[in-house]
Amino acid sequence: MSGPTLVIELAEPLSPAALREFRALIAGLSSRFDEKRPGFFDVNVPAERLGVEDRREEDWRKPFPLPLLGNATADEELTALVGFNPQREDWRRPFLVYLMGPGAGDESTFAAEHADEPEVEIVLGFRPTHAVNVSACCNREIDHVATALLTAAVMDVIGGVAKAELLDGQASVVAGLPGVLGIADDDWMALGTAEFLRAWAAHPAFRLVK
Numbered sequence: 001m002s003g004p005t006l007v008i009e010l011a012e013p014l015s016p017a018a019l020r021e022f023r024a025l026i027a028g029l030s031s032r033f034d035e036k037r038p039g040f041f042d043v044n045v046p047a048e049r050l051g052v053e054d055r056r057e058e059d060w061r062k063p064f065p066l067p068l069l070g071n072a073t074a075d076e077e078l079t080a081l082v083g084f085n086p087q088r089e090d091w092r093r094p095f096l097v098y099l100m101g102p103g104a105g106d107e108s109t110f111a112a113e114h115a116d117e118p119e120v121e122i123v124l125g126f127r128p129t130h131a132v133n134v135s136a137c138c139n140r141e142i143d144h145v146a147t148a149l150l151t152a153a154v155m156d157v158i159g160g161v162a163k164a165e166l167l168d169g170q171a172s173v174v175a176g177l178p179g180v181l182g183i184a185d186d187d188w189m190a191l192g193t194a195e196f197l198r199a200w201a202a203h204p205a206f207r208l209v210k
Contacts, residue, residue: 003136003143004208006151006197007113008160009120009128014039014099021157022099022132029153031092039099039132040106044092047142050149093146094137097154101130123182123191124161132158144208148201152194162197164190165209173205 014022019039027033032044100106114128121127134151136143151162161181166174171187174180179196183189190196200206 002210003139004147004210005133005135006147006208007163008132008134008151008155008158009124009163009191010101010130010132010158010160011124011126011128013101013103013130014158018158019099022154025153025157026097029150036098037105039104041095041097043097044094045146045150046092047146050146050153052142052145052149093143095147095150096135096137097132097150098135099130099132101128104130117184119184120163120189120191123184132160139210144206145201147208148197148206152197152201155194155197161191162193164192164197164200166190167207167209170205170207173203174200177203 022039023035023041026041026043029045029049030041030043031046034042036042098106100110102110110131114131132154134147134154136147155162166183166188171183171190174190174196175183177192177196177199179193179199181191181193181196184191190200192200
């Protein structure tokens, strides 16, 4: 993945009902939805559907050169159609959101990512049986915010505890946020609720680990 990833730790497998709600949430938020296997979603999520404010200038659809037209004069309708670059700032953010663990898929990835985490398990109060990864496919600032808010939205539906890696110096900031359950791994890992993720995303020092 080229962007940040957050993990939702689960104390038990998702029930069929919870998996249906999970699928319905992701499908409802997405402008493009592809379910690779049950619980594995390849999607585009418009950032505004997550509550991210669009702070682009009103004239963000700025003209750009139209080399295919050469020196020809384009009429107004053609200019309106192709006279701006819609890819300069696309708010449909790409994500892979996937359940993993025994019987769900990606068992080896789950085992590798959860090997030797005694301190994390102490903070959690349980040993995770499954997890959901929310992985952004891009690494712009908007992708970090969208990752946190999308993870929080998933947690609202399926529960679990968020696990977030921290950058150097972030532990002291994160520790005072609402919803933080604890800091582990020598200040390199924070665990918390959906409330924590939303508070962290709104903080000026917010940045996830890529």
